Amino acid sequence: MPDYNLHQHSLFSDGKAETLDYVEKAIRLGFSSLGFSEHSPLPFNTSFSLKKERVQAYINETDILKHRFADKLEVFRSLEMDFVPVLSEDFSFWAMNCKTDYLIGSVHLVSSGTGNPLWFTDGPDPKTYDEGIRNLFDGDIKKAVKTFFHQTNQMIETQEFDIIGHFDKVKMHNADRFFKDEDKWYRNLIGETLELIKKKNLIVEINTRGLYKKRSKKLFPDDYALKRVKELGVPIIISSDAHHPSELNAMFDFVVDYLKQLGFNEMMKFSDSGWHDLELK
Numbered sequence: 293m294p295d296y297n298l299h300q301h302s303l304f305s306d307g308k309a310e311t312l313d314y315v316e317k318a319i320r321l322g323f324s325s326l327g328f329s330e331h332s333p334l335p336f337n338t339s340f341s342l343k344k345e346r347v348q349a350y351i352n353e354t355d356i357l358k359h360r361f362a363d364k365l366e367v368f369r370s371l372e373m374d375f376v377p378v379l380s381e382d383f384s385f386w387a388m389n390c391k392t393d394y395l396i397g398s399v400h401l402v403s404s405g406t407g408n409p410l411w412f413t414d415g416p417d418p419k420t421y422d423e424g425i426r427n428l429f430d431g432d433i434k435k436a437v438k439t440f441f442h443q444t445n446q447m448i449e450t451q452e453f454d455i456i457g458h459f460d461k462v463k464m465h466n467a468d469r470f471f472k473d474e475d476k477w478y479r480n481l482i483g484e485t486l487e488l489i490k491k492k493n494l495i496v497e498i499n500t501r502g503l504y505k506k507r508s509k510k511l512f513p514d515d516y517a518l519k520r521v522k523e524l525g526v527p528i529i530i531s532s533d534a535h536h537p538s539e540l541n542a543m544f545d546f547v548v549d550y551l552k553q554l555g556f557n558e559m560m561k562f563s564d565s566g567w568h569d570l571e572l573k
């Protein structure tokens with residue numbers, strides 16, 4: 293299974309442990325590399341983002357870890373960039389100011405129009421999700437989900453980044469209640485976004501967090517989307533989106549087997565020399 297994880301959150305954003313705890317755990321697991329990807333700073337208050345005034349401390353601390361453990365583990369600094377139209381800064385702004393090694397682009401907050409509150413599609417509580425659909429999209433799930441994917445597409449078209457994070461996670465709290473994953477309109481949205489991902493040479497993240505947190509019965513992306521990923525020849529990466537060191541390689545064994553069954557043979561790996569293919573095993 294992969295001996296690296298490029299998507300994790302420490303106390304600098306909404307993780308539950310110090311950066312050092314992750315590094316020590318990664319070394320115990322025999323990892324070759326580890327990437328921190330705190331939620332990017334946003335120009336408004338959230339419960340999960342890295343605070344602007346903490347960016348320098350994040351740089352300093354991860355630099356110290358890079359040097360201190362250089363002979364044991366490659367440590368990378370990244371951000372999981374939130375894209376909110378009009379509001380979020382251009383990804384290049386934080387890439388430069390945070391001196392990141394690579395970037396993950398994700399949508400967690402959906403804009404239903406300038407001035408409106410944002411729809412938070414993630415987190416542990418489906419109530420927030422349901423309230424957003426009711427209050428911001430007139431209770432119309434199709435309108436809400438379409439807006440999520442259009443915002444995702446806008447991110448892909450306008451921002452520079454490497455990995456697209458959990459790109460169908462909008463269905464997590466739906467859990468087959470308002471629509472089915474096999475509904476044609478929903479599959480069309482998945483298809484459109486994947487075409488764009490392919491066009492922009494992005495890496496699709498296979499994110500295990502929904503499964504091991506028991507918030508979803510399926511991976512992000514799910515089996516249908518993964519089959520399309522395979523058909524299109526889009527590169528993949530496996531990550532656990534860890535918020536605690538105990539989650540560093542959660543369900544990696546299962547995912548590798550599953551991906552092999554779907555016909556995947558390779559995944560992407562990042563090193564100081566950039567991205568390269570690696571045999572999936």
Ligand SMILES: [Zn+2]
Nearest residue numbers: 372398457458
């Ligand atoms: Zn995320």
Ligand SMILES: [Zn+2]
Nearest residue numbers: 299301372533
């Ligand atoms: Zn994350």
